[in-house]
Amino acid sequence: MSGTAFPPDRYRRITDGLGRLAGGAGPSVLIQAEAVVALEALAHGIGLAGRPVLSIESSRYGRLSTDWLRAAGAQVTALELPDGEAADPQRVDDLLRAEPDTAAVVFTQAEVLTGVAHPVDDIVEAAHRHDAAVAVDAVAAVGGLAAPRNADAVVIGPQKALDGPSGLSVATLSERGWALLGRQDETFASVLSLPYLRHSARDQGVPGTPSVPELEAAERALAAVEAEGIEARITRHHAARAAIREGLRAMGLTPWVAAEQHANTLATTVEVPADADARELAGHAVASGGHWVYGGSTKRGAYLQVSHYGRRATLAHVLGELAALARAAGHFADVGDAAEAASEAWHTAVL
Numbered sequence: 001m002s003g004t005a006f007p008p009d010r011y012r013r014i015t016d017g018l019g020r021l022a023g024g025a026g027p028s029v030l031i032q033a034e035a036v037v038a039l040e041a042l043a044h045g046i047g048l049a050g051r052p053v054l055s056i057e058s059s060r061y062g063r064l065s066t067d068w069l070r071a072a073g074a075q076v077t078a079l080e081l082p083d084g085e086a087a088d089p090q091r092v093d094d095l096l097r098a099e100p101d102t103a104a105v106v107f108t109q110a111e112v113l114t115g116v117a118h119p120v121d122d123i124v125e126a127a128h129r130h131d132a133a134v135a136v137d138a139v140a141a142v143g144g145l146a147a148p149r150n151a152d153a154v155v156i157g158p159q160k161a162l163d164g165p166s167g168l169s170v171a172t173l174s175e176r177g178w179a180l181l182g183r184q185d186e187t188f189a190s191v192l193s194l195p196y197l198r199h200s201a202r203d204q205g206v207p208g209t210p211s212v213p214e215l216e217a218a219e220r221a222l223a224a225v226e227a228e229g230i231e232a233r234i235t236r237h238h239a240a241r242a243a244i245r246e247g248l249r250a251m252g253l254t255p256w257v258a259a260e261q262h263a264n265t266l267a268t269t270v271e272v273p274a275d276a277d278a279r280e281l282a283g284h285a286v287a288s289g290g291h292w293v294y295g296g297s298t299k300r301g302a303y304l305q306v307s308h309y310g311r312r313a314t315l316a317h318v319l320g321e322l323a324a325l326a327r328a329a330g331h332f333a334d335v336g337d338a339a340e341a342a343s344e345a346w347h348t349a350v351l
């Protein structure tokens with residue numbers, strides 16, 4: 001029963017609108033909770049006892065998925081990647097050849113923390129060649145990168161590049177994706193059952209007692225994307241990526257993710273020079289007006305991270321971050337060159 005009045009047609013439009021942005025492989029379901037709940041529900045549904053699943057781990061979210069899948073009983077092969085390294089579709093192909101019964105490949109399209117983006121369409125192709133389904137966490141990617149094509153399950157949230165609320169999320173699944181969750185009884189009430197959530201939305205229109213402010217915020221976010229155009233939104237994120245990377249190079253710094261096509265458009269990571277202390281450098285950059293944070297370190301060294309998604313995917317924001325880091329890193333003499341390189345790259349990308 002619906003305790004709060006919210007029109008079912010608007011609820012449906014939010015679900016379908018977000019589902020389309022997620023790639024719209026098939027019927028979508030709205031989860032009245034932040035995206036990690038949707039991701040846990042998806043893992044819970046995929047993780048049949050003894051079912052072989054390949055989990056590509058490129059950060060905390062991937063590791064969580066592995067844990068949830070294992071807790072549900074799946075037999076998980078984890079492909080652990082160092083921070084900022086993109087998954088190699090050939091490697092995925094090899095792993096699936098070695099485990100031909102693999103039912104699903106699970107991974108995160110883009111990582112805000114490390115700056116990486118995986119070649120999602122190539123991974124989908126490799127998985128489908130081996131008759132494995134694909135489930136993608138596109139929470140960070142949606143609105144900043146093209147949606148996955150032909151994935152079987154995609155989870156998104158509006159709180160990053162869509163500038164929306166963090167208290168709801170959407171999963172869009174193909175027929176095959178829904179079939180993967182087939183052991184879950186759609187009439188058994190559980191927030192960790194996407195089939196149940198879909199069934200109750202069909203049954204009740206607006207299931208439970210949703211948070212109206214969250215739904216209205218999602219509507220505003222969708223309207224803003226519609227007004228700008230999803231292609232333009234994605235292009236603006238690509239321009240931010242190009243601008244900040246060129247700016248960093250112009251001041252003698254090195255992007256942590258070497259290949260541009262493996263760098264996502266939501267956040268950028270940069271190598272910390274060997275003679276600098278990463279946390280200190282981040283602190284100085286913040287004191288200089290930036291938003292750089294310590295990202296992490298691997299045997300390659302340490303890196304800083306800055307986000308530039310949603311309303312921060314602007315040239316103005318990128319220039320400010322470059323100036324702050326330039327001052328912190330003692331490259332202030334190069335800030336003019338960095339600004340010129342960044343604005344050149346921005347304009348080339350949006351043309």
Ligand SMILES: *Cc1c(COP(=O)(O)O)cnc(C)c1O
Pocket residue numbers: 034035036037061108110111112137138139140157159166
């Ligand atoms: C932000 C994010 C999430 C989770 O969002 P919450 O709001 O914390 O639930 C999941 N996956 C990725 C890749 C994210 O960037």
